[in-house]
Amino acid sequence: xxxxxxxxxxxxxxxxxxxxxxxxxxxxxxxxxxxxxxxxxxxxxxxxxxxxxxxxxxxxxxxxxxxxxxxxxxxxxxxxxxxxxxxxxxxxxxxxxxxxxxxxxxxxxxxxxxxxxxxxxxxxxxxxxxxxxxxxxxxxxxxxxxxxxxxxxxxxxxxxxxxxxxxxxxxxxxxxxxxxxxxxxxxxxxxxxxxxxxxxxxxxxxxxxxxxxxxxxxxxxxxxxxxxxxxxxxxxxxxxxxxxxxxxxxxxxxxxxxxxxxxxxxxxxxxxxxxxxxxxxxxxxxxxxxxxxxxxxxxxxxxxxxxxxxxxxxxxxxxxxxxxxxxxxxxxxx
Amino acid sequence: xxxxxxxxxxxxxxxxxxxxxxxxxxxxxxxxxxxxxxxxxxxxxxxxxxxxxxxxxxxxxxxxxxxxxxxxxxxxxxxxxxxxxxxxxxxxxxxxxxxxxxxxxxxxxxxxxxxxxxxxxxxxxxxxxxxxxxxxxxxxxxxxxxxxxxxxxxxxxxxxxxxxxxxxxxxxxxxxxxxxxxxxxxxxxxxxxxxxxxxxxxxxxxxxxxxxxxxxxxxxxxxxxxxxxxxxxxxxxxxxxxxxxxxxxxxxxxxxxxxxxxxxxxxxxxxxxxxxxxxxxxxxxxxxxxxxxxxxxxxxxxxxxxxxxxxxxxxxxxxxxxxxxxxxxxxxxx
Numbered sequence: 001x002x003x004x005x006x007x008x009x010x011x012x013x014x015x016x017x018x019x020x021x022x023x024x025x026x027x028x029x030x031x032x033x034x035x036x037x038x039x040x041x042x043x044x045x046x047x048x049x050x051x052x053x054x055x056x057x058x059x060x061x062x063x064x065x066x067x068x069x070x071x072x073x074x075x076x077x078x079x080x081x082x083x084x085x086x087x088x089x090x091x092x093x094x095x096x097x098x099x100x101x102x103x104x105x106x107x108x109x110x111x112x113x114x115x116x117x118x119x120x121x122x123x124x125x126x127x128x129x130x131x132x133x134x135x136x137x138x139x140x141x142x143x144x145x146x147x148x149x150x151x152x153x154x155x156x157x158x159x160x161x162x163x164x165x166x167x168x169x170x171x172x173x174x175x176x177x178x179x180x181x182x183x184x185x186x187x188x189x190x191x192x193x194x195x196x197x198x199x200x201x202x203x204x205x206x207x208x209x210x211x212x213x214x215x216x217x218x219x220x221x222x223x224x225x226x227x228x229x230x231x232x233x234x235x236x237x238x239x240x241x242x243x244x245x246x247x248x249x250x251x252x253x254x255x256x257x258x259x260x261x262x263x264x265x266x267x268x269x270x271x272x273x274x275x276x277x278x279x280x281x282x283x284x285x286x287x288x289x290x291x292x293x294x295x296x297x298x299x300x301x302x303x304x305x306x307x308x309x310x311x312x313x314x315x316x317x318x319x320x321x322x323x324x325x326x327x328x329x330x331x332x333x334x
Numbered sequence: 335x336x337x338x339x340x341x342x343x344x345x346x347x348x349x350x351x352x353x354x355x356x357x358x359x360x361x362x363x364x365x366x367x368x369x370x371x372x373x374x375x376x377x378x379x380x381x382x383x384x385x386x387x388x389x390x391x392x393x394x395x396x397x398x399x400x401x402x403x404x405x406x407x408x409x410x411x412x413x414x415x416x417x418x419x420x421x422x423x424x425x426x427x428x429x430x431x432x433x434x435x436x437x438x439x440x441x442x443x444x445x446x447x448x449x450x451x452x453x454x455x456x457x458x459x460x461x462x463x464x465x466x467x468x469x470x471x472x473x474x475x476x477x478x479x480x481x482x483x484x485x486x487x488x489x490x491x492x493x494x495x496x497x498x499x500x501x502x503x504x505x506x507x508x509x510x511x512x513x514x515x516x517x518x519x520x521x522x523x524x525x526x527x528x529x530x531x532x533x534x535x536x537x538x539x540x541x542x543x544x545x546x547x548x549x550x551x552x553x554x555x556x557x558x559x560x561x562x563x564x565x566x567x568x569x570x571x572x573x574x575x576x577x578x579x580x581x582x583x584x585x586x587x588x589x590x591x592x593x594x595x596x597x598x599x600x601x602x603x604x605x606x607x608x609x610x611x612x613x614x615x616x617x618x619x620x621x622x623x624x625x626x627x628x629x630x631x632x633x634x635x636x637x638x639x640x641x642x643x644x645x646x647x648x649x650x651x652x653x654x655x656x657x658x659x660x661x662x663x664x665x666x667x668x
Contacts, residue, residue, distance in 0.1 A: 015652020192650055307660040318593060328654040331640070 001154070001291050003145065004162035005032030005319025006190050012328040014192040024199065027154060028324075030144060030244065030289040031162055033109045034061050034317035038243040041137045042067035043274035044267070045106050048135060049080035051270050055098060056082045057091035058106040059113075065316045068277045088120035095124070095132040104266045107136040107255075112164045114138045114255055115229035118236035121257070121264050133266035136257050139242055141165050142173045143253035147244075149181050154291040158202035160195070161187040163217045168233075170225025171213050178211040189217035236261055245313065246286020285312035288321050295325040302330055339433045344463030353461065357439065361446040362456040366422075374422065374457035378481070383418035385409060386477035394441070394471050397511045398526030399602075402441035405474040406448040407531050407602055408553070414533040415549045415605065417488040417540060418480030422457040423449065428473040429463045441472065452531035454478070485544045492547035493568035497636040498614035500607040502535065502621055503528070503629040505557050506585035509599035514588070521591075525584045530603030535624045539607065542620035548608040551601070555659045558597035560606055561644045562658040569641040574634030574656070576649045598659045608636060 002008055008028045011017060017026050030036050046067050049056045056072065063072045063084060076082040081101075085091050088105060095103040107117045117134060124132040141162060148154065161174050166187045174185045184205035188198035198216040205211060215221050233255070242254025257265040279286075282300050287293040295301045295314070305311040307323055314320035342349040359368065366374045387408050394401040406423065413420040425445065429438070449456060507528040514523045532551065539546060548568070552560035557579070565572045581596045589596050603626060609617055614632055621627030644656040 013654060014648045014650050015654050016650065018652040019650055192648075196650075307657075327657050331643070331645070331655055332653050 001027040001029045001156050001158075002160040002188075002195075003029040003031040003141065004160070004165070005035070005317070005321070005324075006164065007031070007160055007162070007188060007195060008321055009319055009324045010190055010192055010195055012324040015329070015332060016192060016195055017329070018332055020199065024203070027156070027291040028288070028294075028321040029291055030148070030247065031110075031141070032314070032317050032319040032321070033113070033139060034065055035285065035313045035320045036139060036144075036244045036247070036289055037065075037108055037137055037313070038245050038277070039068045039279060040243065040274065040277040043069070043277055044272070045135060045137075046070050046072060046075050047272040047274040048104055048266060048270060049075040049082055050078075051102075051272055053101050054081065054270070055094060055101050055103045056080065056106060057085045057094055057103055058082065059108070060084045061317055062106055062108060064310070065313050066310065068275065088116050089123070092120055092123055092127075092129065092132060095129050096127075099131060102131050102133060102270075104133045104135055107134045107138055110139055110141055110162075110165050111168045111233070114237060115168060115226075115232045118232040121236045121261055122232065124264065125261065130263075132264065133269055134257065134264055135266040136237065136255055137242075138237065138255035139244065140239065140253050140255065142169075142176070143250050144244055144247060145177060147247055147250045147253070148290055149177070149183070151290070156183055157206055159183055159185045160198050160202070161185050161213070163187060163189050163194075163220055166215075166217070166221045166225070168226050168229050171215050171221060171223045172225075174213045178213050182211045184211045185213040187213070187215045187217050187221050189220060244289070246289040280311050283312040285314045285322070288314055295322045298322070302326055337435045339429050339431060339435060339438060339463055341431050341463050341465070344429065344461055350461065357442055358459060358461075361442045362425075362449070362459075364455045364457075366455065366457045367459070376422070376457070381482040383413050383416040383480045383482055384477070385412040386475065387412060388473060388475045390470065390473050391512065392470055393512075393515050394437070396515050396527055397523075398507075399529035400441055400444050401472060401474055402444040403448045403529050404602060405476045406445055406452060406454070407529050409476040409478040410452045410454060410531045410533055411551045411602075411605075413478050413480035414531075414536040415488070415551055416480070416482060417486040417536065417546070417549065418482045419537065420452060420454045420478055420480040420533050422479045423454050424475075424477040425456050425459040426475040427459075427461045428469050428475075429461065430469040430471050431463055431466045433471055438472070448531060452533055483540065483544070486540060486546075488546055488549050490548055490550060490564050490567035493564055493570050493572070493608045493636045494547065494610070495570055495636050495638040496611055497547060497608045498611050498632050499561070499572060499574060499634040499636065500609070500614065500618055500621065501557070501579065501631060501633045502532075502605045502607075502627045504580040504582050504585070505552065505601055505604060506581060506589065506596040506599035508602040509556070510585050510588045512600075513592075521588070523584050523588065525582070525588075528601055528603035530626050532603065532605055532626055535605070535621065535626045538620045538624050539617050542616045543609065543613040545613055546607055546609045546617065549605055551605050553602060554600050556596070556598040556600060557606065558595070558644065558656045559659045561656065562642075564606070564608065565644050566642045568636070571637045571640045571643045571645060572634060573637055573645045573647065575647045578631055578633045580629055580631060597656060
């Protein structure tokens with residue numbers, strides 16, 4: 001299984017499944033932060049967008065993702081102020097330039113994005129900016145892998161560990177997988193040759209009956225990770241339970257803002273009603289995220305659900321399995 | 335404030351006449367325009383091509399060009415892609431009140447230089463000034479008329495199985511150069527827009543063989559979208575090879591950083607040609623002798639199976655779909 005959506009894209013984009021021997025089956029995992037965000041959480045972001053005098057600042061990928069009833073794109077068309085930013089520092093600047101408004105940054109992402117959002121909270125605190133907020137929907141990768149393995153639904157012989165997440169957390173947090181579950185792990189980069197090298201290293205481990213954590217992506221990842229980033233993250237956030245689409249609630253797999261900084265927490269600061277969440281019928285994004293099913297198993301795939309008219313989030317996000325499969329591989333895979 | 339455009343410059347009164355006479359007539363002088371009648375009047379015989387386009391680019395100045403150069407090249411190239419020799423352009427300015435006259439002057443100079451290079455005359459024009467906020471600095475509309483030589487029959491529906499697909503040079507320069515100047519996303523690059531009039535290149539290609547089947551400039555939506563349009567219009571499939579599509583290092587690096595695919599990035603000085611296999615080499619030779627086609631290459635071929643589909647052989651030797659662009663490409667989240 002490749003955990004990371006970035007790896008899924010490389011695999012489809014370069015047709016890697018087609019050139020691997022038939023004895024190797026690649027399964028996509030839950031590593032797309034947008035795809036795993038539960039509808040209830042998306043509904044919170046959309047409801048916050050409708051609060052008067054609020055500006056929602058978000059990374060571009062989020063804008064089109066459908067929640068239970070609407071999307072940020074739809075909210076924007078209805079008059080909400082939703083702006084795309086390229087970095088958290090742009091959102092801070094936006095708060096400074098709009099003192100009569102409240103700027104809410106949508107903190108969606110894995111360990112890769114959390115440190116920069118932590119840095120923005122510290123900067124806002126330092127500058128005494130009181131109209132900047134974060135809706136923290138961050139998710140942590142190692143706990144969800146444990147949840148997937150514990151469910152016993154998929155039988156994995158090797159794990160391609162995420163590259164960018166590991167650049168932050170290092171390779172040590174994956175060791176429980178090799179040790180407790182006997183599954184070989186290799187951290188990979190994002191070029192097609194990185195993936196092939198990683199598969200080769202996993203096959204080597206399987207053939208000699210070993211299971212350990214190796215790094216194929218040495219130019220980006222150190223075993224101990226990025227200590228500075230981890231420190232920032234720990235200063236602002238603490239682990240909390242989080243709900244993953246298709247997987248459910250997983251202990252300590254989310255990040256919430258610590259008490260010392262809770263005046264930045266959008267969930268506490270605003271009065272809003274996201275309504276009751278519901279999932280579109282027929283969509284199997286949840287099963288796909290657990291690696292139990294593939295996009296080809298979905299009766300909506302490439303018919304009722306396309307990138308132009310997406311039903312589920314895996315078709316919206318550029319790193320979603322369904323979108324990667326639709327864009328690059330639908331004639332050649334499956 | 336004397337050096338800025340005022341609402342009165344678009345009123346039809348004294349200031350408007352001054353602007354037309356001092357700025358526009360001097361720059362674009364030719365007998366048809368100089369008459370200042372309500373319409374440009376000229377004699378014609380033969381098959382005419384007629385096109386129009388509006389230019390609303392932001393920022394109006396970018397590395398390698400500006401909105402004026404773009405407004406001439408865009409319309410000249412649309413005519414050239416029908417095989418027409420461009421003759422006359424109309425030129426309409428919609429100016430936001432407050433635009434510095436010096437900036438308008440620079441753009442007028444740029445229009446003049448580009449029109450001269452392309453060998454087209456500005457035959458008629460119009461100027462409107464709108465309130466601040468009603469336009470973004472400057473919008474330009476141009477329409478163009480050209481004459482199509484005997485025996486030339488170019489259309490997006492003419493691609494035939496067995497034809498070769500030619501590309502005039504590396505893709506993505508324009509889109510990335512403009513993006514590098516966008517507010518909130520500035521990054522430094524040596525890259526310049528490829529914005530250029532392609533009519534001399536097309537004339538030389540037609541001289542090498544008048545039997546070119548399709549010509550199209552891959553502007554918005556990039557090479558991928560253009561190839562998809564041609565495949566659908568001609569009811570054929572197009573197969574290209576990743577290794578044969580030239581992309582500059584800088585474009586690749588920026589795309590990697592932003593999560594874009596160079597196949598979808600806009601160009602303003604490139605063309606795709608589809609023609610029979612026996613004509614391919616001589617047309618390629620003619621292209622390479624023109625400065626705007628010096629890096630031309632044969633990137634693929636036309637096939638009968640899967641009509642409407644564009645497929646790419648990846649650098650690993652596998653195949654993948656090249657789909658049409660859905661919406662604007664958005665930067666990714668992690």
